[in-house]
Every structure is written in C-alpha cells, then in structure tokens.
Amino acid sequence: MTSNPSSAASTYDVVLIGGGIMSATLGALLRQLEPGLSIALFGRLDDVALESSNGWNNAGTGHSALCELNYTPLRPDGVVDISKAVNVNEAFQVSRQFWSYLVESGQIASPRDFLNPIPHMSFVWGPENVDFLRRRHAALQEHPLFAGMSLSTDEGQLRQWMPLVMQDRKPGQPLAATWHPAGTDVNFGALTHRLIDLLRGRPGFDLNLAHEVEDLKFAGSNGWDVSVRAMHGGGERRVRAKFVFIGAGGGALHLLQKSGIPEARGIGGFPVSGQFLRCTNPEVVQQHHAKVYGKASVGAPPMSVPHLDTRVIDGQRGLLFGPYAGFSTKFLKQGSWLDLPRSIRMDNIGAMLAVARDNMPLTKYLIQQVMQSSEDRLKALRDFVPTARKEDWELITAGQRVQVIKKDAKRGGVLQFGTEVVTGAGGSIAGLLGASPGASTAAPIMLTVLQRCFGDRLPQWESRLREMIPSYGTKLGQDAALCAQVRERTRTALQLDG
Numbered sequence: 001m002t003s004n005p006s007s008a009a010s011t012y013d014v015v016l017i018g019g020g021i022m023s024a025t026l027g028a029l030l031r032q033l034e035p036g037l038s039i040a041l042f043g044r045l046d047d048v049a050l051e052s053s054n055g056w057n058n059a060g061t062g063h064s065a066l067c068e069l070n071y072t073p074l075r076p077d078g079v080v081d082i083s084k085a086v087n088v089n090e091a092f093q094v095s096r097q098f099w100s101y102l103v104e105s106g107q108i109a110s111p112r113d114f115l116n117p118i119p120h121m122s123f124v125w126g127p128e129n130v131d132f133l134r135r136r137h138a139a140l141q142e143h144p145l146f147a148g149m150s151l152s153t154d155e156g157q158l159r160q161w162m163p164l165v166m167q168d169r170k171p172g173q174p175l176a177a178t179w180h181p182a183g184t185d186v187n188f189g190a191l192t193h194r195l196i197d198l199l200r201g202r203p204g205f206d207l208n209l210a211h212e213v214e215d216l217k218f219a220g221s222n223g224w225d226v227s228v229r230a231m232h233g234g235g236e237r238r239v240r241a242k243f244v245f246i247g248a249g250g251g252a253l254h255l256l257q258k259s260g261i262p263e264a265r266g267i268g269g270f271p272v273s274g275q276f277l278r279c280t281n282p283e284v285v286q287q288h289h290a291k292v293y294g295k296a297s298v299g300a301p302p303m304s305v306p307h308l309d310t311r312v313i314d315g316q317r318g319l320l321f322g323p324y325a326g327f328s329t330k331f332l333k334q335g336s337w338l339d340l341p342r343s344i345r346m347d348n349i350g351a352m353l354a355v356a357r358d359n360m361p362l363t364k365y366l367i368q369q370v371m372q373s374s375e376d377r378l379k380a381l382r383d384f385v386p387t388a389r390k391e392d393w394e395l396i397t398a399g400q401r402v403q404v405i406k407k408d409a410k411r412g413g414v415l416q417f418g419t420e421v422v423t424g425a426g427g428s429i430a431g432l433l434g435a436s437p438g439a440s441t442a443a444p445i446m447l448t449v450l451q452r453c454f455g456d457r458l459p460q461w462e463s464r465l466r467e468m469i470p471s472y473g474t475k476l477g478q479d480a481a482l483c484a485q486v487r488e489r490t491r492t493a494l495q496l497d498g
Helices: 021-033 083-104 127-140 155-161 188-200 249-259 339-343 349-358 360-370 374-382 438-453 458-468 480-493
Strands: 011-017 039-042 115-117 120-125 150-152 175-180 184-186 205-208 211-218 224-230 236-246 268-279 291-293 307-313 316-326 393-397 401-408 412-416 419-424 429-434
Touching: 011 021, 011 224, 021 039, 021 083, 021 188, 021 236, 021 438, 021 458, 039 188, 039 211, 083 188, 083 438, 083 458, 083 480, 120 127, 127 150, 127 175, 150 155, 155 175, 184 307, 188 205, 211 249, 236 249, 249 268, 249 339, 249 401, 249 429, 268 339, 268 349, 316 360, 316 374, 349 360, 349 401, 349 412, 374 393, 401 429, 419 438, 429 438, 438 458
Parallel strands: 011 039, 011 236, 039 205, 120 291, 236 429
Antiparallel strands: 115 184, 120 175, 150 175, 211 224, 224 236, 268 316, 268 393, 268 401, 291 307, 307 316, 401 412, 419 429
C-alpha cells in the first residue's frame, strides 16, 4: 500500500491520526453515515496496521468473555461477578454486526480474509480453580449472550476438545474446562487493510503514510491546526480539521497532552511490553484448534492471562502461547525510549507516583517476567502443552500497550486496564487510550466517539446506524429474541459455521 496525499486539500472535515484498527473503523463508519465528508488519515509508518493492529502483534482473540477468566472475578461473598463479561460480549456483538453489514453490502468481499471460527475455552487445574470454573459456568450459562457454553471435568472430553493440552498430562490432577463453539480468531491487521481499502475506493479520502503529526493547536470555531512532518523528506505541512481523532495507540497520550485540552490533564501512561512463543512445527500446530485461556498469576495485569491460541494469518494456521510481560519505556513498538519520560508532566506525576506506590505486586511481577530465562518460559508453556520442546517454539515480540493512569481523589492515582475515550473542545477532538479488549470493541468505541462528538448529527444518522447495527440503542442481554436473531445473522454473514 502506498500513500496518496493530496497537497491541494488543506482543510478536511475529519483528520484521523494513526493507521490502526481504531482510525480505520471510525473512518469507515463516518463514510457510511455521511459519504460527503472529506477525511484524511496520517500514519507515521510506511503502511497501516504495523503497530498493535498487526496480526502477530496481538493474540487475535475476538474478545467476547467466552474464555477470559479475568472478566469474571470472584467476589468476597463467593459469587462470580459476570457484569464485565456481559459488557465485553455486548460490545463484541456490535463489532460483529458492523462487519456483517460490510460483508452483506459487498464492501468487504470475504470475512474469511480477517475472521475465522475458533472455539474459545477456559482451562484450569486444582480443586479451588475447578470450583471457580463451575461457579463461573453456572453464572454464565443462563445468560442469552453465553448460550451454548459447555463445562466438563471428564478427561476423555477434554482430550477431544484440546488433545495437545491433554497429551502426556499427569493423571490424578483435578482439571476442568469450558468450551464454546462461537469463539473467533481475528486478524485485525487484515481487517484494517480492508477498511482502508473501502475508504480509498471513494473520493474525499486522503491516505498519508510516513507522515507524523507533531503538534495540534485549537483554532476555535475553525477546528484544529494540525502540523505534519513527512518521515522521508518533503518537509512539513499544516492542515486544518473540523474534527480530529487520535487513534495512535500508545502515541495518543503525547498528542492529547499537546492539544492542551483540560480533559487530558492529569492522565499518565504505564507502558507494558509483551512477547509470545510461536510454534514453528506444523505438526504441532495441527494438533490444536482452540483458544485456551487459563488464570493469571498473582499480581499479573489482566492482559497477561496465559493462553494457547490457534491463529489464522493470511490463510495459514499458527499457534501462539503467552503473553510474557515485560517493561519498556517506549509507548509504541517502533517508538522512542524517551516516550515515558517525555509524558511525565506536573499535572500527572502525582498520580503516577501513587500508582507506583500502590502496585508493588505488579512491579514485582514485571521484574520477574523481565528476568525470565528461556527455560522459565518453556516451563510456563508446559503447563498448557506438557510435551512442548524448546526447538519447536520461537520468541516473538508483541505490540506495545500503554495502560491509563488517572488521578483519584482517595488514592492519588489509579491504574486502569481498559480503554478510555477522551474528548474535548466542544467535541471537536477525541483520543483513545488504553488496551484490552481494544480492537475487538472498535465499533462500539467509535459509536461512543460519534455520540460525544457528533451528537447534533445523530438524529439524522439513527436510521442508518440501525441498518448497520440492528441492536443500536438496546442491550442484547436484555432481549433474548433479538440476541438470538443478531447472533444468527452475524454467524451466517461472517461464515462462522465452524
């Protein structure tokens, strides 16, 4: 893909900063809602989807809480709280509906280019964890969004679901797993390319790759002046935008700080790097067909829940295990070592120090992860693949994630592990911060951006939004009939028959 900047156009209705799934999703939504909008995208790398959206920079899980145990914490009273799981699943259903619309309307030729059906499983061992999984399954199975989830402690059944995980496993250990056939593997890099292709196929869109946005200045009723530098020569330029979206992953924090909006004051970022073991033996890869999630270690961040994942990248099956957490001061995989220190301001240093004080278990966990040897990583893998051989796996670096740090009246500062939309200047600017479930919930996150920043246009857009997303404005979990209808429609449109 090459860039096609239009030097003639210096004013746009919308400027998208960042070449990942978030900018691509917002651009695609806006193009459906108002085709006449002029849109420009600026990405600092030579192609789109080279940072966190890249297929090998994330696990590709279509996050719907079918397998992720961190979304269903056990309360002190012994009750499993499923509220976050319901919200995550609701959000993913919105993404599925938007993708289905694009497929049904012929704007995306084949969903298999980016989406594949892969069963989602939770797997635990030990009496306490088995009891927890039973409670989780009991709490979820009655909810319409989780219909079809199976639980088993039978070794024979577990071998059918996950033969590689059960091979040569020591007998006598209490084991349990849940299995759901409606799980998915998503190549968010491929999806980003499809959405950008959709935008490029119509007039009024300028794709500017290898262009870095260096500054933003509010121009009042005229919108924003955006200063852009060409990465490979060609100098600098300034464009004006009525609306700016900052979807630059970890790089969004710096730009939000430069914007000067009060809503960005006091926000800090904590970068967490990650690595995976990728299987290089095709025979081993073919023995596993599921995404199997376990329980996180004590002190580990939610994004570090161990999981063994079947991947489908460019039509080829793969197998990942991880993630192994690490620490880097970069906010992007291809960022600067000075990203973290440059983000520290007088307005956020108090919150960042408070978070450092209150999160010693996380600090200890990250130190342990950084100090791991290859044998330590192999030992963790063998909890899931007892027969794993070192020569069959290679270590790869995943995308960089920046967790949000915010001021807190009681504690001084808190570390957040979700995603957050920051808007300001009368809704003329929005930025996205945070990590998981991130890409899986790109569509509902962008609906939040539309509600906050394009509220005056929503009434005229509403019928179009309902056409694209039939559940728009409702909760599927509160309408079993609509839930079943939407799940069936998206299953058919997205070819998720298994």
